[in-house]
Every structure is written in C-alpha cells, then in structure tokens.
Amino acid sequence: MRVISGRAKGRPLKSVPGTGTRPTTDKVKEALFSMIGPYFDGGAALDLFAGTGGLGIESISRGMDKAVFIDADSKSLDTIKANLAATGFTSQAEVFRNDAARALKVLERRGYKFDLVFLDPPYRMKNGDALMTELSDKGLLHDDALIVLEYESSYTYPETLEGFRHLRSARYGETAVSIYRFTGSSSKPEPSGEEEA
Numbered sequence: 001m002r003v004i005s006g007r008a009k010g011r012p013l014k015s016v017p018g019t020g021t022r023p024t025t026d027k028v029k030e031a032l033f034s035m036i037g038p039y040f041d042g043g044a045a046l047d048l049f050a051g052t053g054g055l056g057i058e059s060i061s062r063g064m065d066k067a068v069f070i071d072a073d074s075k076s077l078d079t080i081k082a083n084l085a086a087t088g089f090t091s092q093a094e095v096f097r098n099d100a101a102r103a104l105k106v107l108e109r110r111g112y113k114f115d116l117v118f119l120d121p122p123y124r125m126k127n128g129d130a131l132m133t134e135l136s137d138k139g140l141l142h143d144d145a146l147i148v149l150e151y152e153s154s155y156t157y158p159e160t161l162e163g164f165r166h167l168r169s170a171r172y173g174e175t176a177v178s179i180y181r182f183t184g185s186s187s188k189p190e191p192s193g194e195e196e197a
Helices: 026-036 054-061 074-087 100-109 128-137
Strands: 044-047 066-071 093-097 114-119 141-152 164-172 175-182 193-196
Touching (some): 026 175, 044 054, 054 074, 066 074, 066 100, 074 093, 100 128, 114 128, 128 141, 128 175
Parallel strands (some): 044 066, 044 114, 066 093, 164 193
Antiparallel strands (some): 164 175
C-alpha cells in the first residue's frame, strides 16, 4: 500500500498486523478518488473505520486540511499513527479509539462538521445507510459533503436516501463503492450511474 497522489505521493503505508482489517487496495483507492476529486481545496475528512488510515491520509495528501481517524482496534490506531508520521501529516490529524456509534456521539458533542466521509465498515456490517442517516441527524455534515461508502460487491445499498443524492457506484471484484452527496432533508432523487470495473 502507498499514497497514490498529492504531497505524499509514493510514500509506503504500513498494514495492520493480523487479518482483522481489509485495507482498500491501491486500485480501488485510485478509482474512488478519481470519482470524488481527485484533489481538494481544503476541508475536513472523517475516516470512520480507519484501519490503516489509508483513505484519510490520501485525502490530506490531495488537499484536505485535516482528517479525523476512528477505529475500535488498538493495532489499527498504532498503524494509523505510524502512517501519519511516515507521511508527515500528524499535525493535520486526530486519532481516536472508539466504535462508530459512540464516536459519532462524541463528534456531535464537540461540534465537528465534515466535508468528506469515508465509511468502510467490515463487510459483515450492512449499516452504511444507517450511519449516513446518523451523520445527517447529528449535524456532522457540511452542505454538499461527500460520502464514500465501501462494501461487499454482492450487497446493494439503496440509491434513494433522504438527505443524500446518489452520484454513482462502481464494482471492483469483491469490493463496491458508492458515492453520495449530502443535500439536506430537501433532496430529490436524481439519475445516477453504475459501472463495473
């Protein structure tokens, strides 16, 4: 694994020891950033099931001002901190150990708002849409924030979700990615595209 593009382009990233995490492959990472960016003019990112921190680190490398990394596993947190140090982004990051539900409550209390959110829960969890609704309900999203939802390609999330517009989906082998834009409660469903890769 490595940083694909931006200020830290080419920097290698450590993997989390063991088999408990499933890092986003470079191919998928490159594809999803081409869908949402590929570069950013500031803003704050949330990497909710951060694992190695690869997605949040890539977003900083490509122009986000800062990122919050959350994972429940202590090995993941050690790996994220090592990867932040290796890329020189420690000062632009906050790293918290917590599960997703509790983390969102803490972020709400502290008044965080995000422009870009990565949701890459373990494949056994099919709660990406519920997490998106919670992000909206807790006021954690700026208008027009982008949500990147990564999940098992055999599963399908709804395209219509109140407060969000589905932009596109793509499948890469066992992995699928769907991109949503936060529009608030007044959003109307619009046509979207799906592709295979």
